[in-house]
Amino acid sequence: MKKAMLIKNGRIIDPSQNMDVSGSLSIKDGRISWLGGKDETPPSSNYETLDAKGLVVCPGFIDMHCHLRQPGYEEKETIASGSRAAAKGGFTTICCMPNTNPAIDSKAMIDYVKSTASAEAAIRVLPIGCITKKSAGIELAEMGEMAEAGAIAFSDDGMPVLNSRIMSQAMEYSLAFGLSVIDHCEDTSLSEGGFMNEGIVATRLGLCGIPAATEENIVSRDIALAEFTGARLHIAHASTAGTLELIRQAKNNGVNITAEATPHHLTLTEDRVIGYDTNAKVNPPLRAKKDVEALVQGLKEGVIDIIATDHAPHTASEKLCEFSLAPFGISGFETALGSLMSLVHNKRIGLNALIACLTSKPAKIIGERFGKLGTLAVGVNADITIFDPNLEWTVDTSEFVSRGKNSPLNGEKLKGKVMVTIYNGKFAYKDESLAVVSK
Amino acid sequence: MTKNIIMNEADIRRTLARIAHEIIERNKSTSDLILVGMHTRGVPLANRLAANIEDFDGVKIAVGSLDISLYRDDLPSLNRQPVVKSTNIPGSVDGKIIVLVDDVLYTGRSIRAAMDALIDLGRPLSIQLAVLIDRGHRELPIRADYVGKNMPSSRHEEIRVHLKESDGIDEVAIIPMPTGEE
Amino acid sequence: MKTLQQERKIISPNETVSQTAEISWRHRHILDLDDFTPAEIEHVLKTTDAMHEILSRPIKKVPALRGKTIVTLFYEPSTRTRSSFDLAAKNLSADVINLAASASSVKKGECLIDTLETLEALGTDIVIMRHPSSGAPYTAVRHIKAHMINAGDGWHAHPSQALLDLYTIIRGCKKDFKGLKVTIIGDIKHSRVARSNIWGLTTMGAEVTLCGPYTLIPRGLNDPQGYFPKVNIETNADKAIAGADVVMALRLQLERQQSGLLPSIREYVSLYQVTKERLAKAKPDAILMHPGPVNEDIELSSAVAHGAKSVINQQVTNGVAVRMALLYLLAGGNQ
Numbered sequence: 001m002k003k004a005m006l007i008k009n010g011r012i013i014d015p016s017q018n019m020d021v022s023g024s025l026s027i028k029d030g031r032i033s034w035l036g037g038k039d040e041t042p043p044s045s046n047y048e049t050l051d052a053k054g055l056v057v058c059p060g061f062i063d064m065h066c067h068l069r070q071p072g073y074e075e076k077e078t079i080a081s082g083s084r085a086a087a088k089g090g091f092t093t094i095c096c097m098p099n100t101n102p103a104i105d106s107k108a109m110i111d112y113v114k115s116t117a118s119a120e121a122a123i124r125v126l127p128i129g130c131i132t133k134k135s136a137g138i139e140l141a142e143m144g145e146m147a148e149a150g151a152i153a154f155s156d157d158g159m160p161v162l163n164s165r166i167m168s169q170a171m172e173y174s175l176a177f178g179l180s181v182i183d184h185c186e187d188t189s190l191s192e193g194g195f196m197n198e199g200i201v202a203t204r205l206g207l208c209g210i211p212a213a214t215e216e217n218i219v220s221r222d223i224a225l226a227e228f229t230g231a232r233l234h235i236a237h238a239s240t241a242g243t244l245e246l247i248r249q250a251k252n253n254g255v256n257i258t259a260e261a262t263p264h265h266l267t268l269t270e271d272r273v274i275g276y277d278t279n280a281k282v283n284p285p286l287r288a289k290k291d292v293e294a295l296v297q298g299l300k301e302g303v304i305d306i307i308a309t310d311h312a313p314h315t316a317s318e319k320l321c322e323f324s325l326a327p328f329g330i331s332g333f334e335t336a337l338g339s340l341m342s343l344v345h346n347k348r349i350g351l352n353a354l355i356a357c358l359t360s361k362p363a364k365i366i367g368e369r370f371g372k373l374g375t376l377a378v379g380v381n382a383d384i385t386i387f388d389p390n391l392e393w394t395v396d397t398s399e400f401v402s403r404g405k406n407s408p409l410n411g412e413k414l415k416g417k418v419m420v421t422i423y424n425g426k427f428a429y430k431d432e433s434l435a436v437v438s439k
Numbered sequence: 440m441t442k443n444i445i446m447n448e449a450d451i452r453r454t455l456a457r458i459a460h461e462i463i464e465r466n467k468s469t470s471d472l473i474l475v476g477m478h479t480r481g482v483p484l485a486n487r488l489a490a491n492i493e494d495f496d497g498v499k500i501a502v503g504s505l506d507i508s509l510y511r512d513d514l515p516s517l518n519r520q521p522v523v524k525s526t527n528i529p530g531s532v533d534g535k536i537i538v539l540v541d542d543v544l545y546t547g548r549s550i551r552a553a554m555d556a557l558i559d560l561g562r563p564l565s566i567q568l569a570v571l572i573d574r575g576h577r578e579l580p581i582r583a584d585y586v587g588k589n590m591p592s593s594r595h596e597e598i599r600v601h602l603k604e605s606d607g608i609d610e611v612a613i614i615p616m617p618t619g620e621e
Numbered sequence: 622m623k624t625l626q627q628e629r630k631i632i633s634p635n636e637t638v639s640q641t642a643e644i645s646w647r648h649r650h651i652l653d654l655d656d657f658t659p660a661e662i663e664h665v666l667k668t669t670d671a672m673h674e675i676l677s678r679p680i681k682k683v684p685a686l687r688g689k690t691i692v693t694l695f696y697e698p699s700t701r702t703r704s705s706f707d708l709a710a711k712n713l714s715a716d717v718i719n720l721a722a723s724a725s726s727v728k729k730g731e732c733l734i735d736t737l738e739t740l741e742a743l744g745t746d747i748v749i750m751r752h753p754s755s756g757a758p759y760t761a762v763r764h765i766k767a768h769m770i771n772a773g774d775g776w777h778a779h780p781s782q783a784l785l786d787l788y789t790i791i792r793g794c795k796k797d798f799k800g801l802k803v804t805i806i807g808d809i810k811h812s813r814v815a816r817s818n819i820w821g822l823t824t825m826g827a828e829v830t831l832c833g834p835y836t837l838i839p840r841g842l843n844d845p846q847g848y849f850p851k852v853n854i855e856t857n858a859d860k861a862i863a864g865a866d867v868v869m870a871l872r873l874q875l876e877r878q879q880s881g882l883l884p885s886i887r888e889y890v891s892l893y894q895v896t897k898e899r900l901a902k903a904k905p906d907a908i909l910m911h912p913g914p915v916n917e918d919i920e921l922s923s924a925v926a927h928g929a930k931s932v933i934n935q936q937v938t939n940g941v942a943v944r945m946a947l948l949y950l951l952a953g954g955n956q
Binding site for chain 2: 672674688952
């Protein structure tokens with residue numbers, strides 16, 4: 001786009017500037033060049049105009065937890081296809097987990113992800129490096145070199161770091177680089193053989209359950225280690241009321257801890273598994289009503305800092321089998337906003353607070369090394385998401401851009417849809433119903 | 440729907456008395472006779488015939504009931520499975536004279552199914568058939584030995600037999616069906 | 622061409638649905654008892670009566686399912702359930718194919734859906750499947766048009782077993798399900814027989830008590846959200862059996878001790894074995910049931926297994942009749 005672009009008449013919500021106004025903004029040379037209220041006129045220029053009447057204009061969403069499957073599992077997703085799916089979901093920055101094959105546990109692998117992303121990705125892709133070599137939980141990975149090469153955090157996601165000494169040393173070692181250690185908290189001795197949340201629904205379905213204690217056990221340990229080492233701890237996909245309570249306490253005690261929750265853990269309960277829909281099989285599993293309510297409350301209070309999708313695509317044939325054999329995971333990029341908006345429509349959380357959890361708050365955790373993210377401040381890269389908060393639409397997984405069509409929301413009606421995603425001033429996604437008018 | 444009553448309580452009583460006499464007359468010995476009523480209304484008719492025979496001849500006749508659901512030739516084309524009732528025949532059928540009793544004889548398919556069922560139970564000496572109404576329109580080569588009343592009817596008519604035991608009243612009526620119901 | 626039903630169409634205004642030739646049967650498959658109404662269970666039991674009578678004839682065969690193809694697809698070994706279904710199908714004159722897939726073929730390479738689609742292409746009308754993975758039949762029926770009977774899926778359900786247990790209890794043993802006290806003792810957590818019986822018995826109004834060590838009792842029971850029927854829980858076997866009308870013992874897999882669920886089989890026997898003394902605490906006319914095969918002197922003492930209160934053999938006989946009833950009810954035409 002050589003011309004400047006004007007996005008007008010929108011409701012501009014930018015939590016990083018405490019902003020919620022009717023107004024317009026302009027983009028020039030890939031940056032936000034001007035922003036003003038509805039009574040202000042933009043500087044004169046030859047604009048392409050996009051009318052955002054009735055729509056929310058906010059910073060591009062940031063996802064700190066997703067799986068792009070490349071290298072090694074390209075049949076499920078690639079950096080290219082995943083980034084396009086994320087763009088359709090309103091994301092302009094995504095952080096991919098290193099549990100690929102081979103794992104992203106060295107500078108060479110970080111470089112691989114970055115160069116593939118810069119050549120093929122539709123949006124910004126920031127890699128997360130392994131905590132331990134091959135995610136095996138035995139030897140520390142080369143965090144220093146990975147940090148230098150561009151890793152934004154460390155995680156062995158998919159697995160916990162079970163050995164407490166290794167985890168403690170990893171946390172200590174990571175301090176030098178100022179990056180978070182993200183833990184997938186699962187006590188595998190308790191979760192072994194389990195397929196869904198332990199409880200009455202598992203009893204009814206005759207499925208081996210994964211008790212809440214599985215997560216809380218390791219969260220508790222990690223908090224103790226974080227306190228001891230002073231490291232930055234980030235809890236991946238928190239899912240239980242007990243975990244919430246532990247995080248709340250830890251924050252009260254001044255531990256340097258942040259936490260994320262996924263759209264599915266904030267909106268779906270374990271009874272989605274009734275009928276043995278493998279698309280509802282996810283780790284950590286969908287939990288009971290009381291856990292979902294505690295998580296939503298935690299999000300509102302700030303105990304949960306951010307929302308992250310844990311987008312985990314699988315091929316259709318992998319999920320087309322007996323429940324016990326299906327892999328865990330939900331393809332979540334394209335339904336994230338729609339499902340989260342139900343919390344806003346049901347008045348569980350305010351729209352601004354929701355947007356903060358998707359923009360300014362993850363930006364804060366990632367830091368400014370890759371630019372000022374999650375903001376519409378004048379002068380920054382134009383990463384913008386425009387969505388219709390009231391548009392009703394029906395989820396059709398066959399239309400997903402992602403190679404993973406594994407969503408339990410297929411056929412569901414959602415209210416709230418991303419219409420436009422702009423990355424570095426260019427359209428990464430645009431709904432065909434919106435027109436860009438050249439004057 | 441106009442109902443035309445072709446047999447009332449008294450008619451039915453007299454007819455059953457006559458059939459009972461005919462059965463006694465035709466079968467020299469009643470000791471090897473079993474009256475087998477076909478569910479549903481054949482059963483009370485068989486009971487009544489047995490009572491009549493006992494009245495007239497002083498002999499107690501064995502009575503049984505037969506369910507033919509599992510022998511129907513139209514099972515694959517029905518929308519729902521017929522309710523299977525019990526088949527209850529005292530003693531063995533080997534060497535016995537079975538008189539099948541039913542309320543209406545129409546296409547003959549029920550009787551065909553009944554005969555298959557009886558033969559799976561053993562080897563009767565002979566099988567006879569007693570019906571209250573024969574309405575014609577046979578689709579198989581089957582005939583009744585004892586007929587209460589011959590009632591030629593059109594396919595667009597329905598013959599309704601009501602008996603006190605199941606319907607609270609004794610009467611046989613003929614009702615025209617709205618066309619298109621065949 | 623008139624059907625037999627139209628020939629015999631003599632419906633009086635007073636006639637109820639159950640007196641007409643047909644009854645509403647809405648199950649396309651029989652996967653679990655959790656969606657059966659009491660009327661439907663009653664209907665199965667009545668149909669079983671008729672099938673029972675056929676089994677007492679010299680020629681135990683009727684042509685009702687002539688020309689239908691029934692496949693038993695067992696991913697877990699089983700002699701008695703499989704032969705029970707096999708006999709039931711043959712008694713109804715159906716053609717039967719018995720397929721045994723070994724447990725090792727339950728891996729992604731030999732996909733369940735592919736196997737079922739092949740069977741359907743071969744002209745199968747009813748598939749009877751036993752599978753080690755809970756919920757496998759539910760996945761299966763999303764992909765096939767044939768009818769399916771679940772002969773046991775993982776820990777989840779075994780509806781034909783529960784129905785034959787209900788039939789055994791109510792025909793000749795007990796007058797009514799309402800208020801009947803049934804104690805199920807053993808490894809409830811891993812038992813599909815227990816789950817289906819809990820559904821069947823509570824639907825018919827019986828009161829169920831579960832007995833076993835807490836490690837073998839499932840979680841979340843009596844949760845008010847209503848996902849599962851209400852049951853009593855009692856870990857003391859003597860107390861659980863006291864006053865029971867029916868004592869149902871479950872088979873104990875000996876591997877449970879290796880998984881750390883039990884300290885030893887010896888202790889299980891001492892705390893939970895149904896012995897003559899324990900059984901004497903039940904009502905004087907109580908009956909003893911077991912889905913079989915019995916681990917003698919483990920869950921039942923051999924005296925009690927062969928004793929006067931045991932109806933285990935009747936359960937087996939009734940199994941064929943119940944399965945004939947289910948096959949008959951499922952095989953109805955154009956649905």
